[in-house]
Amino acid sequence: MNRIIKRRTLTVLKTLVAAVLLVIQVYPIFYVVTSSMKTTDDFRHLASYALPSAFNLENYVKVFTTSSMLTYFKNSIIITVGVLIPLLIISFMAGFALSKIHFKGNKRVLEFLMLGLMLPFQVALIPLFTIFNNLGILNTYPAVILPQIAFSLSYSIQLFYSFSKFLPDEIIEAAIIDGCSPFRTFVEIVVPMSTNSLLTVATMQGVFTWNDFINAYTFTKSTAMKTVTLGLNDFVGFMGTTDWGATFAAITVTVLPTFIFYFITSKYMMSGLTAGAVKE
Template sequence: MYEIEKDSAVVMKKKNIFQRKEKLGTVLKPMLAIVILVIQIYPIFYVMTSSLKTPEDFRNLATYALPSSLNLENYITVFFTSPMVNYFKNSMIILIGSLIILLSTSLMAAFALSKIKFKGNKKLFSFFMLGLMLPFQVALIPLFTIFSETNVLNTYFAVIMPQVAFSLSFSISLFYSFCKFLPDDVIEAAIIDGCSSLGIFTKIVVPMSKNAILTVATMQGVFCWNDFICANTFTRTTDMKTITLGLNDFVGFMGLTDWGATFAAITVTVLPTFIFYFLASKYMLEGMSAGAVKG
């Protein structure tokens, strides 16, 4: 009897310890999540509130203080005084051009490598994957020399093609994982009905790959929008600068720094990526997990 009571006491003690740890975890986890959220959100909040401050606010108020009034003059300066609209236009042209070429070529390549059986397709896929090990920086000087000799420097082509080439391997790997688990029965039924390879791709593969396309478009679009090295290397004039280069010139313009306008320019630069990510995040998560489970 004594041994039974002793074992019961030990079990109860362990149970109480487990319950205390569980209660401590339920308290600490939300607190840790709040701390991480504040650390991530505060820089964004600080930039956006600072973009509404006047020069007097920067001189008289504390760094963390809110603006004294709603001031939109900094945004007026960014859009109507500086060449930021032209920078924004260049970035949009490069972004759209890069995504159109990248998505179409990588999806077609992934579909062919995963579904069409031909001699050497595994080796060809491995060859594409070698590009994941090659950093973009090692090709800057050779590409600059080639573009200079062919007179394509300071053009949209010179900025778009390197980004497409060095994003191709990663995009093919994502699309390959998705296309590998596309139902073969659907494709075989389309072939029996007389559908061509192009028709299968455009009418079946592309609609079924919507989530995967949005995943690749979101990830590569953010990289393309934030690109600095490629645009800085292959452009020469102010008319061809992207928004990241324009932001770099905006800070310290004419030897002075208008902090309100600078923060407004930063807000204008990062806001499109935030909006696009929040709109496409649901489809992005679905696309990332689409090839994880066969079904």
């Protein structure tokens, strides 16, 4: 009898903790979305936690008509794609090679690449700014893209290295014996087998790149090069007055692509994260 009571008590406590955590995680999103529908009068007269007085989409219209949000979206898409494609190609090939190709010093090469995990990106901002200024590429896409590729390589290579360790050697050896070149084996066999790991790294790095602020703020200066994270500042007016309705609407449309992308790829991402956990 005591065991049953303990189990039920434990179940109730777990449910309560899960409910509290769910509210803590979901409420900020709910607050932003509902606030994006509030008018100026709502912000003045209603409590901050109150629902909007009416269903109102004027703030969303304002976001796309009074600011260059479409330009910011274009810039963010170009930068995200420009980071992900080279990053995935380089890190996947490097991780696979270090994992499967045994050559003298491959462990040393991996250790050298992992040193990048210990270097905070912020310490390189001023040197990079000086270098890009001397090269004349400030306020361009390469100035924002290149640092993000460089500082994401160590982490991405480590993930692909771990994933590749558990790819069956027998399948790769069989392909080589059947006459496949190493490159063809990699493209036609290894890549399809690593879809989950590719989507995992693409999702993680894509979200980081989309939400990046410090890179875009440091290396761009014109409105035409702003990203969506910088575009939120458009709704801060004279003497710091803020159009909160438009700001919350801009935040909503800014984070929406990352939510959609994550929910589409979350199943593959979880499979990729756990792929190397247990060796069969």
